[in-house]
Amino acid sequence: MSSLTIAGLSKAFGDVRVVADLNLQAAEGEMLVLVGPSGCGKTTTLRCIAGLESPNAGRIVIGSHIVTAVGEGINVPPERREIGMVFQSYAVWPHMTVFNNVAYPLRATGVPRKEIPDRVMRTLKLVQLDQLAERYSSQISGGQQQRVALARSLVAEPKLLLFDEPLSNLDASLRVTMRIEIMELQKRLGFTAVYVTHDQIEAMAIADRIAVMDRGIIRQIGSPRDIYDRPANVFVAGFMGTTNLLEGTVSRVSGAEAVVRSVNGTDVRVAGGKGAAVGQTVHVSVRPEAARVTTRAPEGSPENVWPGKVTLSTFLGDGIAYRLDVGGQKFEVQAPTTDVFATGADVFVAVHPNRCILLLE
Amino acid sequence: MAEPVVLSAARPRGSGTTSFARRLRASGATPVEVITITVLTLLVLWLVLYPVGWLVWGAFHSGPPGAAHAWTLENFKEVFLDPNHWVVVGRSILVGVGVTALATVIGAPLAWLTVKTDLRGKRWVELSAIIPFFTSTFIGALAWILLGNPTNGVLKLWFGIPINVYSVEGIIWVTALYMAPYMYLFTAAALRNMDTTFEEASFMSGAGLWRTLTRVTFPLILPALLSAMTLVFVISMGIFGVAAILGFPARINLLATDIYVKALLIPPRFGAATVSALTLVVITAALIMLQRWALRSGSYALVSGRGFRIKLYALGKWTQVAHAWCFLYALLAVILPAFVLIKVSLQPYPTPKFGPWTLENYALFFNNDQLFGTLLRSLYLSTGGATLCVLLTAMIAYIIQRSHVPGRKLLEQVSVMPIGIPGIVMGLAMIWAYITVPIWGTLWVVIVAYATLFMPYGVRALGANIVQIHPELEESSRVHGGSWFRTLRLVMLPLLRPGIYSTWILLFIIFIREISAAVLLTTTNTRLFPVLIFEQWSAGAFNIMCAGALLLTVIMFAVIMLFKWGFKVDVMPSYR
Numbered sequence: 001m002s003s004l005t006i007a008g009l010s011k012a013f014g015d016v017r018v019v020a021d022l023n024l025q026a027a028e029g030e031m032l033v034l035v036g037p038s039g040c041g042k043t044t045t046l047r048c049i050a051g052l053e054s055p056n057a058g059r060i061v062i063g064s065h066i067v068t069a070v071g072e073g074i075n076v077p078p079e080r081r082e083i084g085m086v087f088q089s090y091a092v093w094p095h096m097t098v099f100n101n102v103a104y105p106l107r108a109t110g111v112p113r114k115e116i117p118d119r120v121m122r123t124l125k126l127v128q129l130d131q132l133a134e135r136y137s138s139q140i141s142g143g144q145q146q147r148v149a150l151a152r153s154l155v156a157e158p159k160l161l162l163f164d165e166p167l168s169n170l171d172a173s174l175r176v177t178m179r180i181e182i183m184e185l186q187k188r189l190g191f192t193a194v195y196v197t198h199d200q201i202e203a204m205a206i207a208d209r210i211a212v213m214d215r216g217i218i219r220q221i222g223s224p225r226d227i228y229d230r231p232a233n234v235f236v237a238g239f240m241g242t243t244n245l246l247e248g249t250v251s252r253v254s255g256a257e258a259v260v261r262s263v264n265g266t267d268v269r270v271a272g273g274k275g276a277a278v279g280q281t282v283h284v285s286v287r288p289e290a291a292r293v294t295t296r297a298p299e300g301s302p303e304n305v306w307p308g309k310v311t312l313s314t315f316l317g318d319g320i321a322y323r324l325d326v327g328g329q330k331f332e333v334q335a336p337t338t339d340v341f342a343t344g345a346d347v348f349v350a351v352h353p354n355r356c357i358l359l360l361e
Numbered sequence: 362m363a364e365p366v367v368l369s370a371a372r373p374r375g376s377g378t379t380s381f382a383r384r385l386r387a388s389g390a391t392p393v394e395v396i397t398i399t400v401l402t403l404l405v406l407w408l409v410l411y412p413v414g415w416l417v418w419g420a421f422h423s424g425p426p427g428a429a430h431a432w433t434l435e436n437f438k439e440v441f442l443d444p445n446h447w448v449v450v451g452r453s454i455l456v457g458v459g460v461t462a463l464a465t466v467i468g469a470p471l472a473w474l475t476v477k478t479d480l481r482g483k484r485w486v487e488l489s490a491i492i493p494f495f496t497s498t499f500i501g502a503l504a505w506i507l508l509g510n511p512t513n514g515v516l517k518l519w520f521g522i523p524i525n526v527y528s529v530e531g532i533i534w535v536t537a538l539y540m541a542p543y544m545y546l547f548t549a550a551a552l553r554n555m556d557t558t559f560e561e562a563s564f565m566s567g568a569g570l571w572r573t574l575t576r577v578t579f580p581l582i583l584p585a586l587l588s589a590m591t592l593v594f595v596i597s598m599g600i601f602g603v604a605a606i607l608g609f610p611a612r613i614n615l616l617a618t619d620i621y622v623k624a625l626l627i628p629p630r631f632g633a634a635t636v637s638a639l640t641l642v643v644i645t646a647a648l649i650m651l652q653r654w655a656l657r658s659g660s661y662a663l664v665s666g667r668g669f670r671i672k673l674y675a676l677g678k679w680t681q682v683a684h685a686w687c688f689l690y691a692l693l694a695v696i697l698p699a700f701v702l703i704k705v706s707l708q709p710y711p712t713p714k715f716g717p718w719t720l721e722n723y724a725l726f727f728n729n730d731q732l733f734g735t736l737l738r739s740l741y742l743s744t745g746g747a748t749l750c751v752l753l754t755a756m757i758a759y760i761i762q763r764s765h766v767p768g769r770k771l772l773e774q775v776s777v778m779p780i781g782i783p784g785i786v787m788g789l790a791m792i793w794a795y796i797t798v799p800i801w802g803t804l805w806v807v808i809v810a811y812a813t814l815f816m817p818y819g820v821r822a823l824g825a826n827i828v829q830i831h832p833e834l835e836e837s838s839r840v841h842g843g844s845w846f847r848t849l850r851l852v853m854l855p856l857l858r859p860g861i862y863s864t865w866i867l868l869f870i871i872f873i874r875e876i877s878a879a880v881l882l883t884t885t886n887t888r889l890f891p892v893l894i895f896e897q898w899s900a901g902a903f904n905i906m907c908a909g910a911l912l913l914t915v916i917m918f919a920v921i922m923l924f925k926w927g928f929k930v931d932v933m934p935s936y937r
Contacts, residue, residue, distance in 0.1 A: 052836050078839040079847075091837035095855045104851075108842035152841060162840075 003028040003192035009058030018044045020216040033195045035203040036213035042196045051078035063159050084153030085162040090145045092137040099133040105156040123155040143174045163195040200240045212236045233361045237285040244331050246284040250276045264327030266306050271353040283359040288334040290355035294348045303350040310345045402772045408813045412790035419793045425631040427796035436632035453616040460597035461590050463537035468544025476552040479673045489691035494542035497874045499602030500910045501539040504698030518713045527611040536603050538694045540593045547589030551582040557672050591652040595645045599783020601877035616641045617785045638786040645781040706907035722908035739890035747868040750812040754819025762827040777817045784877025787814050826860025862930040870917050
């Protein structure tokens with residue numbers, strides 16, 4: 001059973017279509033991440049789920065509760081959707097103490113007065129803020145405000161939690177800490193969550209499933225591994241991590257392998273190649289860490305081997321990023337620190353056909 | 362997937378679904394929201410359009426308000442064929458243009474000096490710009506007849522400066538002196554909000570101070586400057602107090618005083634007064650539209666959102682000039698006027714000498730039941746009126762800034778319309794609209810008139826405050842179970858409280874000193890304090906007049922200080 005079902009969701013602001021006929025489901029206890037460049041419609045989708053925007057078409061069902069059904073004139077106001085939400089700006093009310101911020105959802109939904117202190121303190125303990133209950137937001141740090149926002153969204157034990165770029169205002173190290181804390185809380189409490197971010201690394205780290213959005217539609221949905229290793233199209237391959245995109249034409253398809261003649265004249269052998277037709281224009285995606293650089297062409301290897309020249313090398317600590325010139329095209333390789341090549345050196349790039357991904361669109 | 366079963370808030374589909382209904386549904390507004398907004402929009406439409414409608418109706422009918430009428434074009438003939446009318450129109454425009462230019466020349470440099478330079482004593486400059494803002498042109502004019510009248514003015518008797526404020530130049534001079542704070546405040550706000558890096562980029566590109574000022578700073582604040590200039594023009598076109606006090610003795614009429622004279626003639630020429638009033642509104646409305654058109658492309662985003670420090674220019678050898686400029690303004694707008702008002706108010710009869718001294722003029726206001734009653738009435742009106750107006754404008758501003766309900770644009774446009782309606786025109790329109798209604802002759806008519814006239818000030822001030830409150834603060838209440846009303850009560854109102862207080866003070870002060878709308882609107886039973894001061898002037902009782910003007914000033918400052926110390930609310934932005 002799905003905990004969240006979105007069907008045919010569309011939203012336009014004036015003439016601008018921000019979300020176009022979007023379908024999405026989240027299973028119970030799942031962490032679903034919406035990721036995409038700014039303006040892709042991910043935040044609008046989240047706000048439609050929250051009831052903060054009214055879509056032009058579509059249905060949204062939380063659990064068994066129809067909260068939006070445009071055709072039937074149903075649009076449940078946010079306060080009756082029984083959800084929790086963490087905002088980008090934290091939105092911790094500055095005129096209330098931490099305690100009162102967290103108690104707010106309980107009071108608003110008519111939880112018996114006697115239960116409130118206990119439940120608030122229990123939730124504050126969960127985010128390690130029980131010592132700061134009487135502080136105001138101006139007296140606590142950004143990370144602590146983030147925890148207050150998290151506690152407030154959790155305290156009423158909602159069916160669904162929404163996160164709108166919750167970590168984008170934190171500094172890098174705190175971002176990782178909070179990300180892990182959110183993951184741990186989610187596994188422990190088992191809530192369903194929809195998490196919006198523009199940061200693909202954050203998305204991969206936190207998600208059970210990722211939906212990559214672009215211009216109002218979902219370009220691919222799947223596990224982080226799926227999305228990274230088997231991108232469905234050029235957009236997803238380029239957006240999730242860095243990659244080398246080689247454009248070319250399919251010259252041969254035989255059983256388990258296809259050969260693509262790239263625009264710079266080299267042949268690229270690709271494992272799989274299902275659905276490709278000879279003569280079709282395609283892209284091949286090669287991740288920088290899938291290729292290796294050698295000084296001599298390996299013989300009898302099943303790999304694709306192309307000659308190239310080192311144009312730039314960047315020491316990264318855990319590796320060296322090489323920029324190569326392969327037949328006039330830029331090619332990035334991430335090599336271990338033991339593989340040292342001088343700038344200007346003539347080298348060979350080797351990639352196994354298994355690590356070459358054929359992208360038909 | 363299990364088929365969802367729970368249906369909540371199912372609304373029946375209307376058979377004739379219009380696009381408006383669809384937009385309404387798409388806005389996601391709750392019924393409470395829709396009803397509130399509808400009622401409020403109708404109320405504002407009625408407040409503004411009802412009297413204006415009557416004014417237009419009155420222009421086309423014969424006879425005074427409340428009497429039998431026949432359709433006629435006689436009023437227009439009478440006014441438009443009178444060459445003197447066009448002289449008055451021309452003179453009024455001249456005054457409007459002159460005041461706007463002079464106020465800009467005085468106010469804008471003061472703003473630049475206090476915001477952008479290392480000038481010392483900025484608090485004093487600010488204070489000397491804010492005091493005239495509150496005391497207003499009316500009290501300023503009262504002081505200036507004592508300073509600048511051609512026979513026994515202080516400037517002539519003591520300093521031998523032969524000036525005559527009973528002239529068009531005098532009217533422009535005094536009005537500009539007291540409108541300069543508008544230019545100061547708007548310019549200072551624009552300069553303070555402007556990201557300094559715009560100017561730094563100009564310097565880094567090799568431009569000097571002058572080139573930077575004229576090519577970068579000035580164009581960037583131009584939209585703000587134009588808005589302020591339009592406001593100053595519109596206010597000074599319709600100004601009554603100065604025009605009457607400085608114009609009547611020299612038989613110089615402006616449109617505002619012309620309307621007053623026509624309406625109070627015996628027999629009154631209400632039709633002619635109404636046509637004059639329409640002429641005035643057409644001019645002010647045209648100017649506002651011109652300004653909207655000029656700024657149609659929208660103002661620049663001056664605020665980058667990043668925190669920035671304002672780089673202060675070193676004045677160097679120009680420090681003396683800057684200080685002289687600031688001191689001269691303080692001297693002319695505050696120090697000299699305050700000095701004569703205090704001196705004359707403490708003397709039993711007009712005299713250039715120091716002494717004899719008396720407190721009789723002040724005692725009169727407290728011993729005479731009629732005068733004291735007027736003082737109390739003004740206090741009631743301003744307290745109650747400001748409260749009602751804040752409530753009304755807070756709701757309007759909230760809807761304009763936050764609601765997505767279709768139709769809020771109409772509310773926004775109508776609620777700022779009164780900016781173009783001069784007080785005296787509103788007074789006349791209210792007579793047409795309400796003379797046959799039972800509330801006529803009560804303070805309620807005055808409250809309704811003031812609330813309508815000054816609605817734009819409340820809407821703007823509160824709107825600026827609401828914009829500062831992040832929408833997510835409200836949204837997070839909604840998402841976590843708070844209804845629209847609960848969100849308003851527990852999140853919005855507490856956060857808006859400082860803005861509500863400062864708007865209340867602003868409206869209280871505007872209400873208590875207002876004279877233009879009051880002169881025609883108030884009757885013996887509803888006479889207000891500024892009108893009383895005006896009558897003392899007419900009667901030539903200058904010493905009592907001065908005491909009254911000072912009492913009014915003291916009340917205004919007492920309220921400001923009460924809020925500053927009691928509630929920690931500042932009416933004006935200040936330098937930290």
